[in-house]
Amino acid sequence: MNAFEWVNATTVDEALGQMGSTSLLKAGGVDVLDRLKEGLDAPKRLVNIRNIKGLDRIEGDTATGLRIGPLVTLAQLDVHPVVRQSFTALADAAGHAATPQIRNMATAGGNLLQRPRCWYFRSRDFHCLKKGGETCFAQKGENQYHAIFRNDVCAIVHPSALGTALVALGGSLELTGPRGKRVVRAEEFFTLPAVAVDRENSLGADEIVTLIVVPPLVSGSRSAYTKLGEKESFDWPIAEVAVVVERSGVNVSRASIVLGAAAPVPYRAVAAEKVLVGKPLDDASARTAAKAALEGATPLSGNGYKTTLFETVIRRTLLEAGGAK
Template identity: 60%
Template sequence: MNNFEWADAKSIDEAQSLMTDASAYKAGGVDLLDLMKEHIAAPKRIVNIRNLQGFDQIKEDGGVLHLGPLLTLAQIADDKTIRSKWSAIADAAANAATPQIRNMATLGGNLLQRPRCWYFRNELFPCRKKGGEICYAQQGENQYHAIFNNQLCAIVHPSALACALVAHGAKLELSGAKNQKREVLLEEFLTLPSVDLHRENSIQSGELITDIRVPTPRADAKSIYIKQGEKESFDWPIAEIAMVLTMDGETCKSASIVLGAAAPVPHRATEAEQAITGKKVDEQSAGAAAKAALATATPLALNGYKLALFENLLTRTLLQAKGNA
């Protein structure tokens, strides 16, 4: 790990005044330290934002759940308010990483973490995301890589919380210099390699996430998150699904379905949403919706197994949502 200057910011203004092009903000620090230890990042200065006051709150107000960017994953997993109506978000946090990391990692940092692709994380591979010419995953060990939008760069987006938040239609408040604020849909904030090969989102230099805003779902909505790993204890997902569904009896009124560990961004399964909306949810319609979701997939040599996995997981999740209705 390179050596660096350290500054502990007491306010957003102070944090931004300390920021330079060669600096990095640090909240929980889990991903940043990992990148530095692997020589993927080498900031000359770390601006610590972990001690900023007031950015670890959970508040429902006027039909919007406000989540502070400095909330830890453990705090999100344990919160009764979040679990009551946004259980996909609580479950995504509860099933991410290890208990120790959930105690350290923050929501803001989780959304901005870099991908886990082993070619990206290994300094010996000058991959396309790091400014090189080649996506090594295309011809390499690609069993954990994307099955959608994988031609340029085959990373999967690493954040489970992003999947749940996109399914819930979350927005981010971003604060730039001179207290300039903008609000952006998380789904639009996270970008594909075709938009920016070298980054996974559209955050601007010096900007900080200052609020995460999640609409309150209808009282009858089902909020579900399911993760499939290779083992039960700490593991990354090989497939995950976040879903917000509203039902009228046995008929699906609306569906928001997001596949994780599937694409370089949380993958909105619009084909499945259209296929199931207005239909009675049963094994046949759920199976057809799941098939529709995977119809446009372009698997690589070693990750074709994900198609069957996603199809089964999505069918099961739709039927589970119906069971709870």
């Protein structure tokens, strides 16, 4: 780890003033510390934004939607009564990530902006495409945890559980920079390697995430989230699914089905969403939707098992959102 200057920012403006090509923002520091130790980042200045006041609140309800400060921790999201009761996919995504200790440190903004876990990317020994090299080592190498969709350029899987839930809930991010604020839908914020292989989102180098917005819930809609890991204790998922289901009478009027750990971005299973509309949500329709979700998958040599896994996780998550298991 290199030596660096430590700056404590107490306002967004102060943090913006300290940013530059050799600075790195630190919120909870969970991913940042890993990256410093791995040699992925060697900033001259670490800008600590953890103490900025006002960015650590959860406000709103089902009628107004949620306004979540980026410094809210995963632990707070997990237990917040409104989030848990009505925006269940978000509470469960937060509550199943990592370990209790990490969830106490990790912030929502940092979770959304953590860098991918691909072991070639995280290793000093592999100068892969994402780090400016010429090869994606995962294509012909060890790829059992890699993407099964949109994996032709770089096969990372999107790492953020909150990202998966936020896309399903139709959420947005407010980004603040020297030219003011802009709001970007989460679905557009996360970008594919074909857009720029060295990054995973459209945050500008001089911007800070200052708010996470979740729209109001349509009456009678329900959401659910399931994470499947290789082991029961802490780990990133090998498959995760967030769904939101809206109904008109007994039939589904709109569904949002998003897969995490499946593609370089939270992957919207549009074909599966269409299958459900106009049908009651039962085991048969959930099964058909789950099959449709995997259409077009392009598994690599070591991760074909994920297609079967995802079918099961999608079906179970849909049934949970529908009120059954």
